[in-house]
Amino acid sequence: MVVLGFGNRGARINSINRWRARIAVRTAHRAASRGAAVTIICSGGPVHGATPEADLLGAYIARELHWHGSVLVERTSVSTWENVRNVLPLIGGAQCVVFASNGLHAEKARNYLRRQRPDLAGLLAPADDYRPGEMIAVKPIFAAVGLWKLRAMFHVEQPRRC
Template structure:
């Protein structure tokens, strides 16, 4: 019994460690060290049929705000991207902005992109809001953010050169859910295409 229990504990610790490592690695892929006085932080929405931001979107908003604050740029804008899902009257972008401003007290510049229903559209539709930025951060769970950065690389390689790391991975955060995020990431990133995957270290 003891040996079996010890084996289960060891397996659990190994799964958590690998998941932590994968999420950390994904958060650092396809980013550089672009510099400049202006930063655009894009927060991608997650399907949200409720009348207020759900758990995932609330976390993404917090990660977006701390990504703005960690930069200390002279000119920062927080861009919420996501349309209406599941027949909801409010868009993901609107719900996230309301949470940021009304509940978290964020008083910086907020822009909304409220038409997107896919990650590809998230990126395509925010491009006009990124043109003047010196630095670009994309916020989501690490694997999803990497997928979004890869899409920006496909759609606008010149803007992808401005990508820098967002504050969307912290050791121990979502610790016991990270195996789920890691499993999703391994599945989702398979669909990026050979050309993009070759560019990912």
């Protein structure tokens, strides 16, 4: 379970990171209830502040969401590509890889994993990232931005014709 950080200013976790942490914990609980051993990996460096996003996520998951399972942190990533690359050593023997974020951002991370480590693509699984009414004010914005970024990810420049 990899929870992807979102740019956080200051030392207090922002609402987007809290949302992503909730997605991670509810997905982790679902997997644990089915007998899976679950480790939550919080990924994100100090993108917009002095405190790494991973530290804020990890503390929130343990203290506020009362996750008592294993939590690891990856504190250096400043982009989604780096999130994926930098957690690879931490997901070593995983039987399943889940990215906890808003839907299209998680899809971007899954595509990056397929590019960086095609051999792990078969381990990818979706997070429990949809709840009716949850974060309703920001979901349309994230959907628009996510679609734009996914389109850019797959856009191939056509050769110029003379």
